[in-house]
Amino acid sequence: xxxxxxxxxxxxxxxxxxxxxxxxxxxxxxxxxxxxxxxxxxxxxxxxxxxxxxxxxxxxxxxxxxxxxxxxxxxxxxxxxxxxxxxxxxxxxxxxxxxxxxxxxxxxxxxxxxxxxxxxxxxxxxxxxxxxxxxxxxxxxxxxxxxxxxxxxxxxxxxxxxxxxxxxxxxxxxxxxxxxxxxxxxxxxxxxxxxxxxxxxxxxxxxxxxxxxxxxxxxxxxxxxxxxxxxxxxxxxxxxxxxxxxxxxxxxxxxxxxxxxxxxxxxxxxxxxxxxxxxxxxxxxxxxxxxxxxxxxxxxxxxxxxxxxxxxxxxxxxxxxxxxxxxxxxxxxxxxxxxxxxxxxxxxxxxxxxxxxxxxxxxxxxxxxxxxxxxxxxxxxxxxxxxxxxxxxxxxxxxxxxxxxxxxxxxxxxxxxxxxxxxxxxxxxxxxxxxxxxxxxxxxxxxxxxxxxxxxxxxxxxxxxxxxxxxxxxxxx
Amino acid sequence: xxxxxxxxxxxxxxxxxxxxxxxxxxxxxxxxxxxxxxxxxxxxxxxxxxxxxxxxxxxxxxxxxxxxxxxxxxxxxxxxxxxxxxxxxxxxxxxxxxxxxxxxxxxxxxxxxxxxxxxxxxxxxxxxxxxxxxxxxxxxxxxxxxxxxxxxxxxxxxxxxxxxxxxxxxxxxxxxxxxxxxxxxxxxxxxxxxxxxxxxxxxxxxxxxxxxxxxxxxxxxxxxxxxxxxxxxxxxxxxxxxxxxxxxxxxxxxxxxxxxxxxxxxxxxxxxxxxxxxxxxxxxxxxxxxxxxxxxxxxxxxxxxxxxxxxxxxxxxxxxxxxxxxxxxxxxxxxxxxxxxxxxxxxxxxxxxxxxxxxxxxxxxxxxxxxxxxxxxxxxxxxxxxxxxxxxxxxxxxxxxxxxxxxxxxxxxxxxxxxxxxxxxxxxxxxxxxxxxxxxxxxxxxxxxxxxxxxxxxxxxxxxxxxxxxxxxxxxx
Numbered sequence: 001x002x003x004x005x006x007x008x009x010x011x012x013x014x015x016x017x018x019x020x021x022x023x024x025x026x027x028x029x030x031x032x033x034x035x036x037x038x039x040x041x042x043x044x045x046x047x048x049x050x051x052x053x054x055x056x057x058x059x060x061x062x063x064x065x066x067x068x069x070x071x072x073x074x075x076x077x078x079x080x081x082x083x084x085x086x087x088x089x090x091x092x093x094x095x096x097x098x099x100x101x102x103x104x105x106x107x108x109x110x111x112x113x114x115x116x117x118x119x120x121x122x123x124x125x126x127x128x129x130x131x132x133x134x135x136x137x138x139x140x141x142x143x144x145x146x147x148x149x150x151x152x153x154x155x156x157x158x159x160x161x162x163x164x165x166x167x168x169x170x171x172x173x174x175x176x177x178x179x180x181x182x183x184x185x186x187x188x189x190x191x192x193x194x195x196x197x198x199x200x201x202x203x204x205x206x207x208x209x210x211x212x213x214x215x216x217x218x219x220x221x222x223x224x225x226x227x228x229x230x231x232x233x234x235x236x237x238x239x240x241x242x243x244x245x246x247x248x249x250x251x252x253x254x255x256x257x258x259x260x261x262x263x264x265x266x267x268x269x270x271x272x273x274x275x276x277x278x279x280x281x282x283x284x285x286x287x288x289x290x291x292x293x294x295x296x297x298x299x300x301x302x303x304x305x306x307x308x309x310x311x312x313x314x315x316x317x318x319x320x321x322x323x324x325x326x327x328x329x330x331x332x333x334x335x336x337x338x339x340x341x342x343x344x345x346x347x348x349x350x351x352x353x354x355x356x357x358x359x360x361x362x363x364x365x366x367x368x369x370x371x372x373x374x375x376x377x378x379x380x381x382x383x384x385x386x387x388x389x390x391x392x393x394x395x396x397x398x399x400x401x402x403x404x405x406x407x408x409x410x411x412x413x414x415x416x417x418x419x420x421x422x423x424x425x426x427x428x429x430x431x432x433x434x435x436x437x438x439x440x441x442x443x444x445x446x447x448x449x450x451x452x453x454x455x456x457x458x459x460x461x462x463x464x465x466x467x468x469x470x471x472x473x474x475x476x477x
Numbered sequence: 478x479x480x481x482x483x484x485x486x487x488x489x490x491x492x493x494x495x496x497x498x499x500x501x502x503x504x505x506x507x508x509x510x511x512x513x514x515x516x517x518x519x520x521x522x523x524x525x526x527x528x529x530x531x532x533x534x535x536x537x538x539x540x541x542x543x544x545x546x547x548x549x550x551x552x553x554x555x556x557x558x559x560x561x562x563x564x565x566x567x568x569x570x571x572x573x574x575x576x577x578x579x580x581x582x583x584x585x586x587x588x589x590x591x592x593x594x595x596x597x598x599x600x601x602x603x604x605x606x607x608x609x610x611x612x613x614x615x616x617x618x619x620x621x622x623x624x625x626x627x628x629x630x631x632x633x634x635x636x637x638x639x640x641x642x643x644x645x646x647x648x649x650x651x652x653x654x655x656x657x658x659x660x661x662x663x664x665x666x667x668x669x670x671x672x673x674x675x676x677x678x679x680x681x682x683x684x685x686x687x688x689x690x691x692x693x694x695x696x697x698x699x700x701x702x703x704x705x706x707x708x709x710x711x712x713x714x715x716x717x718x719x720x721x722x723x724x725x726x727x728x729x730x731x732x733x734x735x736x737x738x739x740x741x742x743x744x745x746x747x748x749x750x751x752x753x754x755x756x757x758x759x760x761x762x763x764x765x766x767x768x769x770x771x772x773x774x775x776x777x778x779x780x781x782x783x784x785x786x787x788x789x790x791x792x793x794x795x796x797x798x799x800x801x802x803x804x805x806x807x808x809x810x811x812x813x814x815x816x817x818x819x820x821x822x823x824x825x826x827x828x829x830x831x832x833x834x835x836x837x838x839x840x841x842x843x844x845x846x847x848x849x850x851x852x853x854x855x856x857x858x859x860x861x862x863x864x865x866x867x868x869x870x871x872x873x874x875x876x877x878x879x880x881x882x883x884x885x886x887x888x889x890x891x892x893x894x895x896x897x898x899x900x901x902x903x904x905x906x907x908x909x910x911x912x913x914x915x916x917x918x919x920x921x922x923x924x925x926x927x928x929x930x931x932x933x934x935x936x937x938x939x940x941x942x943x944x945x946x947x948x949x950x951x952x953x954x
Binding site: 035039040041042043050091092093094097184185186187188210211214215218219222224271272405406409410411413414415 | 512516517518519520527568569571574661662663664665687688691692695696699701748749882883886887888890891892
């Protein structure tokens with residue numbers, strides 16, 4: 001009867017959202033969990049032993065909180081970085097700071113030594129033509145230009161990471177280097193996923209630090225032809241079994257209707273995956289704990305800590321494959337994969353009027369928290385496939401001013417997380433999930449779109465909560 | 478006759494200082510020279526092939542400008558970093574970001590694997606006692622606390638880099654790690670010089686990135702005993718011949734009186750020595766070019782680009798040994814070794830009333846440039862020995878807000894230098910040197926002090942222009 005009363009009074013539902021948020025703001029358990037994940041498991045690339053330990057840890061965390069949890073197996077790619085280095089050998093000997101790109105092949109053991117040709121765009125490369133590219137290492141010195149919207153800026157900056165190697169290989173290049181896609185550097189390389197096109201030879205691909213890319217570019221402009229030796233023992237092994245960690249709080253009135261809240265449990269193999277996306281995982285764990293601490297919402301809340309977001313999106317695609325028949329019953333999905341800073345709002349990709357509906361539903365509980373931005377956007381990398389089945393997908397928007405200083409680097413470590421900001425982001429996420437799961441109203445469903453071909457979908461590693469309008473066929477989301 | 482006119486009118490001398498500064502502000506040749514030094518020679522540790530090339534380059538630059546130049550040989554230590562790595566092997570496997578400290582011995586080829594004990598001070602270490610230190614790796618997790626005066630803050634932060642290894646070894650430690658001494662980090666280790674005390678066993682010494690020091694400290698606090706494997710092939714080879722590059726503009730009236738302007742040509746073996754101290758070297762080159770472009774000043778201006786500031790101060794001590802009989806004729810020495818940002822003033826260590834005298838002499842020309850800070854200070858590492866013979870020593874004070882983000886790291890590269898700020902610092906230095914060399918007045922000489930024992934003087938690597946009062950016996954200056 002109490003439950004019915006709760007459901008009957010919108011103001012009471014908002015009050016419950018606010019108590020959830022208040023509790024999140026008061027407790028430090030999100031940070032405590034993140035400390036354990038990053039300090040005692042650390043980097044957890046798909047297919048690694050550490051990823052398996054992270055899965056076991058996440059399951060145990062849900063169990064400890066009394067939340068029903070299961071593992072849903074998915075096969076994940078196994079890319080192993082191995083030893084790697086780059087050194088400029090002419091006009092003088094200078095070690096270059098680099099990271100291989102995920103998915104790259106290795107070089108011969110003695111490395112690849114070749115002159116570098118610098119381009120800033122694909123037009124640049126095509127203008128050079130095969131004669132000036134064949135036998136060379138192509139360096140894409142394409143900068144990250146800040147305009148105040150980091151997610152949109154990242155989208156423009158990252159274009160050559162995925163496709164640059166194949167673009168260069170089609171003209172006979174022997175390796176491809178990018179300028180790291182980041183907003184700060186202390187000789188800091190940023191890794192990320194790349195993919196090979198079917199119509200191009202496979203050549204090794206790596207990221208140089210911004211400083212090193214600038215050095216090679218300056219030397220080229222000054223009339224030198226810098227020569228670089230790139231050595232990588234990267235390799236891909238057969239797929240291994242990984243798992244999505246799926247936890248659930250059964251709804252009290254419409255348990256068949258599902259509100260999904262997701263983050264990804266895997267990370268790159270450098271750093272310890274604190275902001276990408278350990279923070280998201282602990283926000284989801286906390287969201288479930290907080291919602292479970294009172295009467296359940298109208299609908300079922302399902303948490304998914306995805307496998308393999310970074311270099312394959314197998315978790316996201318595997319979830320959809322396993323739940324294909326239940327797409328109509330997924331009334332909403334929200335992902336948090338943009339770091340650990342204060343939340344500013346939510347973006348959404350759904351049917352006509354979704355932004356306004358979201359604003360109407362969320363404002364009473366979120367405006368007092370300062371989360372007031374509601375806008376169209378891509379949701380998240382893992383839940384993009386759900387959006388193609390019409391599921392309204394959302395991304396938690398955080399302050400990303402410094403996110404790309406650390407994204408995909410050795411520096412993605414716990415110390416970058418401010419405990420209070422993490423609590424704030426958790427509060428907004430938990431309140432939003434409660435509202436999505438308890439509100440009478442649901443968001444309008446979006447159009448049905450075809451899923452991308454597997455090859456296309458392999459390009460991932462994009463942060464989830466982009467402020468850009470959804471681009472359904474770009475293989476990102 | 479023109480020259481006599483110039484000398485007779487203080488206002489005209491100030492006018493000349495201002496035209497020198499104006500010319501420095503207009504020309505980009507300082508940055509152009511720095512680009513060549515850092516982009517085509519790069520890191521140039523004492524005793525290296527690159528240092529020899531830097532010496533030849535500097536001599537040629539002076540010659541190109543028509544300045545008389547000579548090499549004054551000094552023997553320099555030869556420390557070779559070799560291969561190095563650190564990895565936490567328990568409670569989980571985590572590569573640590575590190576740099577060996579200059580002067581350290583290596584480890585056995587298989588490395589040293591031992592539990593880590595974390596201390597924040599020497600008191601901490603002594604309180605632990607031999608029983609809890611023997612057989613361990615000591616980590617000095619002593620932070621860089623900013624108070625708004627980076628040079629003073631650095632002085633407090635760096636204390637364990639030099640002496641920490643011997644302090645730890647006296648209690649039986651098998652290796653010593655410090656938290657990097659810096660103000661920003663993207664897993665960025667900062668190297669620097671260390672020294673072994675005669676009464677302690679020699680153990681390997683390295684710096685971890687701030688993040689890695691924090692990780693080990695958190696784990697220790699959480700009840701773990703992290704185990705680290707440190708592997709270093711560092712070694713010291715017999716001294717080799719290096720050289721101070723000495724250039725001179727002969728004074729028109731008192732050529733026997735010398736105003737020395739210095740910077741150091743060597744750098745650490747990481748980064749490309751742009752801010753430490755390539756920038757200082759090109760400021761000195763430009764100062765000489767600008768002064769030589771008109772009638773000479775009253776006194777002789779002598780530029781010294783020192784060898785081996787970073788890990789031995791052999792250049793500074795060698796210069797003094799070679800010119801011991803001329804100390805009385807050195808009326809002033811000024812060093813620039815604090816980066817490449819805007820100049821804010823000059824510090825001085827000399828006789829009573831020196832600060833006021835300096836302010837009086839410099840204000841007409843420097844105040845219009847915004848350089849208005851005149852205060853007591855240490856001068857510079859290379860010229861400290863001159864100060865002990867009573868020579869008034871000065872340091873060019875720059876804006877050091879970001880200096881310790883990059884100091885002694887892989888990230889000390891050209892892109893950190895703003896060409897216009899470098900021009901501003903050059904303008905202030907050149908005007909100041911002109912004034913010191915041309916003014917009727919000279920600064921009061923300081924007291925005579927004994928030179929430090931060679932062992933003491935080996936601790937260098939401190940930035941020159943500290944705002945702290947001079948500490949004549951601390952082995953730094």
